[in-house]
Amino acid sequence: MNDNDDKYIYELLNKHIEYCNLIDDINKKIKNMKKIRHPNFPESISEYIVKKCYENKYKVDVNFGKIGDLVYKDTRIEVKAFTSSGPSSFGPDEKWNQLIFVDASLFREKKFKIYQIDLSNDNPNWKNIKVNSKDTYEDHCKQKRRPRILFSSIYKILNDFIKVLFDGIIKIDENKLNFS
Numbered sequence: 001m002n003d004n005d006d007k008y009i010y011e012l013l014n015k016h017i018e019y020c021n022l023i024d025d026i027n028k029k030i031k032n033m034k035k036i037r038h039p040n041f042p043e044s045i046s047e048y049i050v051k052k053c054y055e056n057k058y059k060v061d062v063n064f065g066k067i068g069d070l071v072y073k074d075t076r077i078e079v080k081a082f083t084s085s086g087p088s089s090f091g092p093d094e095k096w097n098q099l100i101f102v103d104a105s106l107f108r109e110k111k112f113k114i115y116q117i118d119l120s121n122d123n124p125n126w127k128n129i130k131v132n133s134k135d136t137y138e139d140h141c142k143q144k145r146r147p148r149i150l151f152s153s154i155y156k157i158l159n160d161f162i163k164v165l166f167d168g169i170i171k172i173d174e175n176k177l178n179f180s
Helices: 005-029 045-056 139-141 151-161
Strands: 070-071 076-083 098-107 113-118 162-173 176-179
Touching: 005 045, 005 070, 005 162, 005 176, 045 070, 045 076, 045 098, 045 113, 045 162, 098 151, 113 151, 151 162
Parallel strands: 076 098
Antiparallel strands: 070 076, 098 113, 113 162, 162 176
């Protein structure tokens, strides 16, 4: 990472917004054809935003992980971003000490809400989350299936373990991301 990374990520966010707006324009013109689906929110943007926000809030240095998304000392940080009410998907072998969700549903306005969950993937509170009427997160992992869970469900179940890391608009000032 270098001094221009904030500027680069901000430009990348702007390009993603332009692309999604283009898809919307095309979809308006398509009458009897299948609509074009928006891409997932780019992990390079969400992980970088979390990295900078985490560093800004806690005054620490966070690194990109070789295994997992981010690392602070011995803490593995898994980042999940969502732009809709659909479920987040987890690899059955994913391991983390801390989970961070980025609500990017208002990314076009550059508004983000970042939630920090201080539970590891092997914490009983996390492992026992129901992913459907009969199976838990742990059940799916043991079967090598990808658990899929709505953030809204996680929020209801684990509210006591969730804190808001950031809620606001991201701007760029003098080539530095600004979390206002």
